[in-house]
Amino acid sequence: MKLLAICGVRDTFATRRVENPRETEKTMTQQTFKTVGLIGKQSDPRVGEALETLSLYLLEQGITVYLDEVNADIVTNSALEVCSRNEIGERCDLAIVVGGDGTLLNAARALADHNVPLAGVNLGRLGFLTDISHDNMIEYLDEILQGHYLTEERFLLNSTIIRQGEKLNEASAFNDVVIHKWNVARMIELETYINGKLVNQQRSDGLIISTPTGSTAYALSAGGPIIDPTLNALLLVPVCPHTMSNRPIVVGGDNEVEVVICERNHDNAQVTCDGQISFGLSSGDRIQIKKKEQPIQLIHPSQHDHYEILRAKLHWAETS
Numbered sequence: 001m002k003l004l005a006i007c008g009v010r011d012t013f014a015t016r017r018v019e020n021p022r023e024t025e026k027t028m029t030q031q032t033f034k035t036v037g038l039i040g041k042q043s044d045p046r047v048g049e050a051l052e053t054l055s056l057y058l059l060e061q062g063i064t065v066y067l068d069e070v071n072a073d074i075v076t077n078s079a080l081e082v083c084s085r086n087e088i089g090e091r092c093d094l095a096i097v098v099g100g101d102g103t104l105l106n107a108a109r110a111l112a113d114h115n116v117p118l119a120g121v122n123l124g125r126l127g128f129l130t131d132i133s134h135d136n137m138i139e140y141l142d143e144i145l146q147g148h149y150l151t152e153e154r155f156l157l158n159s160t161i162i163r164q165g166e167k168l169n170e171a172s173a174f175n176d177v178v179i180h181k182w183n184v185a186r187m188i189e190l191e192t193y194i195n196g197k198l199v200n201q202q203r204s205d206g207l208i209i210s211t212p213t214g215s216t217a218y219a220l221s222a223g224g225p226i227i228d229p230t231l232n233a234l235l236l237v238p239v240c241p242h243t244m245s246n247r248p249i250v251v252g253g254d255n256e257v258e259v260v261i262c263e264r265n266h267d268n269a270q271v272t273c274d275g276q277i278s279f280g281l282s283s284g285d286r287i288q289i290k291k292k293e294q295p296i297q298l299i300h301p302s303q304h305d306h307y308e309i310l311r312a313k314l315h316w317a318e319t320s
Contacts, residue, residue: 030147037088037116038080039068039107041099046123048074050098050134054121055080057138061145066092089114094299096120096141098134101127105274108174108296112156117297119144126312128216131300140301150300154213154229155253156292159273163285173273174296175214177289179259179281180206180239182270187242189262194255199236201262202246206239209257209289216313218275224248229306234291256290 036058040047051067055077058065066088067080088095089111097104097120104120104127111118120130121137132140143149159177161169181188190207192199210219212227215235220226224237225248232253238246251257261269261281269281281287311317 030149030151031093032145032147033063033094035064035066035092035094037066037068037083037092037095038071039085039088039095039097039103040071040074041103041123042070044099044123045074046134047071047098050121050123050137051075052077054096054098054137054141057141063145085110086114089116092116094119097130099123099130100125101129102274102276104129105174106276108156109172109274112172112292112294112296115294115297117151117299119299126309128309128313129213129298131304131309143302144299148302150302150304152229152298152300153295154298155211155232155295157209157211157234157273157289158292159271160288161271161279161281161285162288163282168285169279171273171277171279172292173214173277174211175217175274176208176210176219177287178206178208178218178239178272178275179261179287180270180272181268182280184268186268187240188269189264191260191262192236193258193260194251196256196258199249200246202238202241202243204238204241204246207259208235208237208239209259210235210237214274216310219248222248225250226310234289253291256288259287259289261285261287 038051040051052075055065065080067075067082069082069084072082095111095116095118097107097118121132121134122130123134157173157177159171187203189203191201208219208222212229212231212233215227219235219237222237222239224235227233234251234253237248261283263283267282270278271281271287272278
């Protein structure tokens with residue numbers, strides 16, 4: 001049994017003892033938000049209309065609204081101040097992300113260090129992360145702005161590339177860090193270490209190091225298990241391994257994973273974070289992956305049900 005706080009992002013309103021971490025998702029009156037940043041998917045004609053609707057609604061509630069600079073050309077509301085992601089992180093106590101899960105992944109990486117919670121509005125298909133329907137977004141935001149919502153803490157990964165003893169590149173990932181082949185149709189050879197201890201050597205198309213959040217993404221397609229998002233765990237999933245005994249492994253979230261590119265691979269490997277940030281690898285490169293210190297807070301409607309989303313996305317409730 002451990003002590004968990006049921007609170008908003010900045011202030012604690014109540015404390016209780018719970019047996020299950022998921023019980024932190026109890027509906028209660030929490031922090032209300034006074035300054036909101038709007039972030040929308042790029043190159044989607046539907047986003048402009050949704051951002052216009054949201055901005056007008058929020059301004060009518062007396063809330064200060066900032067607009068992400070990447071969406072400045074599709075929103076005509078002159079009452080909005082346009083600013084960078086970093087400025088949204090410094091000024092806002094809530095960010096509303098309009099688009100899909102990919103848009104929220106991008107926003108989470110940018111805002112994690114600022115401790116700004118995220119609420120996701122999907123523009124079509126239900127998302128694992130963007131769980132507020134566009135059709136009902138004003139209704140749900142009414143509840144959220146009144147302090148009736150669920151909070152959920154998720155962690156990100158930090159990936160560092162070491163080449164010849166020097167740090168070459170560093171990036172964050174909300175879903176996963178993937179080491180994979182990219183320019184030739186042949187496997188790559190990898191060595192995997194956990195806390196400095198050799199786990200295995202493998203020949204495969206790649207290796208996925210995933211958070212619980214990412215267990216329903218690429219890792220799932222590669223045959224990995226679904227991990228409850230509240231667990232402190234890392235998931236290692238090989239992609240098309242040459243040896244079928246090379247299976248997915250789940251380890252504690254506080255472990256440090258290191259992947260070494262073997263000498264035979266030359267320059268046909270890459271590391272990709274969340275499918276959005278890529279960097280070329282060379283033989284001998286070491287990729288160090290560990291949990292990022294600063295977590296991200298997700299805001300859900302009070303009716304949020306993780307298993308209902310799984311049933312809808314994975315078609316678990318369908319009958320023939």
